[in-house]
Amino acid sequence: MKILVCITHVPDTTSKIQFTDSNTKFDKNGVQFIIGPYDDYALARAVEIKEQLGASLTVLNVGEAETEPTLRKALAIGADDAIRVNSFPKDSFFVAKQIAAIAKQNGYDLILMGRESIDFNGGMVHGMVGELLGMPSISPVMKLEIEGDKVKMAREIEGGKEYVDAKLPLIAGCQEPIAEWKIPNMRGIMSARSKPLVVVEPTADAVVTDVTSFILPPAKGTVKLVDKDNVGELVRLLKNEAKVL
Amino acid sequence: MSVLVYIEHAEGSVKKTSLEAVSYAKAMSEKLSSGDVIAVALGLISSEELAKAGTAGASKVIHVIDSKLNDGIIQAHAEAVAQVYKKINATTLVLAKSSLGDAVASRLAIKLGSGLISNVVELPDTTSGYKVKRSIYTGKAFAVTQVNTDHKILAVKKNAVDLRTDGPLAMVEEVNLDISAENFATSITSTDKATGEILLPEADIVVSGGRGMKGPENWGMIEALAKELGAATGCSKPVSDIGWRPHHEHVGQTGVKVAPTLYIAVGISGAIQHLAGVNSSKCIVVINKDPEAPFFKAADYGIVGDAFDILPKLTEAVKAQK
Numbered sequence: 001m002k003i004l005v006c007i008t009h010v011p012d013t014t015s016k017i018q019f020t021d022s023n024t025k026f027d028k029n030g031v032q033f034i035i036g037p038y039d040d041y042a043l044a045r046a047v048e049i050k051e052q053l054g055a056s057l058t059v060l061n062v063g064e065a066e067t068e069p070t071l072r073k074a075l076a077i078g079a080d081d082a083i084r085v086n087s088f089p090k091d092s093f094f095v096a097k098q099i100a101a102i103a104k105q106n107g108y109d110l111i112l113m114g115r116e117s118i119d120f121n122g123g124m125v126h127g128m129v130g131e132l133l134g135m136p137s138i139s140p141v142m143k144l145e146i147e148g149d150k151v152k153m154a155r156e157i158e159g160g161k162e163y164v165d166a167k168l169p170l171i172a173g174c175q176e177p178i179a180e181w182k183i184p185n186m187r188g189i190m191s192a193r194s195k196p197l198v199v200v201e202p203t204a205d206a207v208v209t210d211v212t213s214f215i216l217p218p219a220k221g222t223v224k225l226v227d228k229d230n231v232g233e234l235v236r237l238l239k240n241e242a243k244v245l
Numbered sequence: 246m247s248v249l250v251y252i253e254h255a256e257g258s259v260k261k262t263s264l265e266a267v268s269y270a271k272a273m274s275e276k277l278s279s280g281d282v283i284a285v286a287l288g289l290i291s292s293e294e295l296a297k298a299g300t301a302g303a304s305k306v307i308h309v310i311d312s313k314l315n316d317g318i319i320q321a322h323a324e325a326v327a328q329v330y331k332k333i334n335a336t337t338l339v340l341a342k343s344s345l346g347d348a349v350a351s352r353l354a355i356k357l358g359s360g361l362i363s364n365v366v367e368l369p370d371t372t373s374g375y376k377v378k379r380s381i382y383t384g385k386a387f388a389v390t391q392v393n394t395d396h397k398i399l400a401v402k403k404n405a406v407d408l409r410t411d412g413p414l415a416m417v418e419e420v421n422l423d424i425s426a427e428n429f430a431t432s433i434t435s436t437d438k439a440t441g442e443i444l445l446p447e448a449d450i451v452v453s454g455g456r457g458m459k460g461p462e463n464w465g466m467i468e469a470l471a472k473e474l475g476a477a478t479g480c481s482k483p484v485s486d487i488g489w490r491p492h493h494e495h496v497g498q499t500g501v502k503v504a505p506t507l508y509i510a511v512g513i514s515g516a517i518q519h520l521a522g523v524n525s526s527k528c529i530v531v532i533n534k535d536p537e538a539p540f541f542k543a544a545d546y547g548i549v550g551d552a553f554d555i556l557p558k559l560t561e562a563v564k565a566q567k
Contacts, residue, residue, distance in 0.1 A: 011382075013498050013517065013518050013521070014517050016520075017382045017385040017386045019386070020532045027543075034434075037498070037499050038499065040417050076557065092351075092354075093354065093360070093361070096355075105557055118382070118383055118498065119381065119382060120381050120388070121363070121364055121380070121382070122361075122363045122364075122385060123347045123351070123363065124347065124350065124351035124354065124361055124363060125351070126351065126352075127323075127347070127348050127349075127350070127352045127390045128351050128352070128354055128355050130291070130320075130351075130352060131323070131351070131352040131354075131355035131356060132355055134427075136319070136320055136430050136431045136432065137319065137348065137349070137351070137352065138319065138348070140344065140349050144490070152281025155344070156344060156492075156493060157317075157344045157345070157436070157438065158255075158343060158344055158444045158445070158446050158447060158493075159438050159442060159444040159445065159493060160318070160431050160436065160438030160439055161436070161437050161438070161493070162435070162437070162438075163433065163434045163435045163436070163437070164263070164431055164432070164433055164434070165431065165432050165433075165434050166431040166432075167430065167432065173348075175499065176492070177492060189391040193518070198357065206393075207393070208359075208360035208361075208392070208393055208394050209360045209361075209390050209391065209392050209393065210390065210391045210393065211388045211390050211391075212374075212376060212388065212389050212390070212391050213388075213389045214381075214386055214387065214388055215378070215386065215387040215388075215389065215451060216386055216387075217384075217385070217386070217387075217524070220542070220543055220545075221545075221546065223531070223541045223542070223544040223546065223547045224545065224546050224547070225541075225546075225548070225549065226546060226548050227548075228548050228549065228550030228551075228554070228555055231548070231555060231558040231559050231562050232565070232566075234278055234530065234546060234548060234559065234560040234562070235559070235562040235563055235565075235566050236291070236566075237546060238507065238528070238546070239286040239566060241306075241498050242507075242527075242528045242545060242546070244450075244527060244528045245507070245563075245566070
């Protein structure tokens with residue numbers, strides 16, 4: 001079985017979000033970049049499947065050279081080889097086209113990624129890749145078991161989950177609790193250094209959307225504290241001042 | 246020219262978030278002269294219920310009555326919506342962001358060759374190009390995004406526009422479509438869903454509890470307040486991780502992102518990952534015994550004190566003001 005896991009290279013969840021160049025660029029100053037948390041779940045599940053059933057596991061990122069440490073981390077966690085498509089990830093459509101092009105070339109049985117990136121939160125790439133390849137795409141997947149060519153999944157829906165049966169090949173957008181995040185051990189980190197990391201150029205494609213500027217939300221005013229012995233005052237404020245009751 | 250709205254339904258009613266998407270489409274159409282607002286619904290639901298999409302702004306509802314579409318089979322839904330979109334010569338597709346909506350919209354973007362913007366929070370601005378404001382970095386920022394394609398898909402975040410309720414009932418047209426078998430390659434074998442509850446991602450008021458609640462046996466107090474307010478209940482990540490509450494109640498960066506008008510956090514310190522899931526709320530109330538809890542910095546109102554003492558009093562106070 002051949003598994004592809006697509007990962008994003010995103011600011012750590014504790015990062016302070018700021019912009020530069022008249023609010024047209026993300027300010028990377030002091031920001032630590034990580035494997036997207038949802039992608040990390042997808043990778044962890046792929047490593048488990050590889051260990052249980054035997055599989056080759058390739059990890060893919062669409063990004064510039066700066067994302068290579070993130071790909072190396074994925075190799076340390078358990079991927080066998082890595083592919084970097086050498087381009088800034090312009091939008092969901094662009095990224096989906098790159099993934100679909102690589103997948104067409106290499107023919108994977110299972111393509112996993114996070115349900116969404118935590119920078120742009122689109123949650124659209126898996127579905128686009130599915131449509132481009134004519135394969136089913138299921139997201140957000142919180143459980144995924146493979147039995148022969150059958151895949152049994154639990155997909156989160158509003159207020160619960162639904163159980164979905166499908167067949168390989170398949171694309172899934174993953175989230176917790178599909179697997180526990182894996183922390184790379186020393187042996188993994190050492191072996192990751194010599195695992196293959198191939199850089200390929202993107203397929204040319206028109207961009208369908210452009211971010212023209214970024215905006216930060218207005219700063220929050222100070223909290224209005226209500227005395228704990230006067231709880232009724234809170235209800236009055238919510239009703240008459242905030243007008244939310 | 247027209248705008249198509251993909252509307253979802255559950256337990257026999259059109260979802261409120263879908264009705265909001267209809268109102269968004271109506272407001273957009275008025276602003277940009279985009280033509281009729283037509284809704285499409287798939288699978289089993291009554292015509293009377295669908296006609297109510299008119300009150301939110303739809304002039305017509307196209308009802309694809311194929312019972313195979315009762316389940317939310319992602320590929321089949323995408324194919325059905327694409328066929329209706331082409332049939333009515335729509336130029337824009339609007340839908341509410343949801344578990345199924347996202348999955349269907351992404352496939353439609355390829356089928357229809359449309360630029361797709363998710364987490365839309367405002368009406369498009371067409372003064373120079375077609376620009377849409379969307380929420381990014383899990384609510385920590387916004388991006389103004391230009392769409393360069395003729396066809397567009399907008400997945401709208403909750404509370405992007407006010408829900409309209411004053412329109413006339415819509416005409417409902419039943420249609421049959423030919424959805425080929427390969428679109429039914431996946432199947433839904435069963436569903437495990439809270440029924441009769443107010444669903445967290447769609448709730449106008451949310452009451453959430455954290456580790457300060459000390460154990461699952463104390464959730465009755467959270468539920469009592471939620472019931473009095475007509476609210477959904479949520480929880481912090483540690484609470485769902487240790488199994489006090491189910492995962493679908495986890496609010497935060499990697500859980501459910503909510504955008505209610507009122508969010509009440511009880512015994513939650515306010516880690517940045519939790520705040521990421523609630524920062525689109527209109528009004529935030531924090532109840533915590535630690536006056537230094539970081540959540541107070543993100544709150545509109547707060548009470549410093551013991552949750553076990555305050556919750557019953559608050560429930561009584563809500564009851565009294567009714």
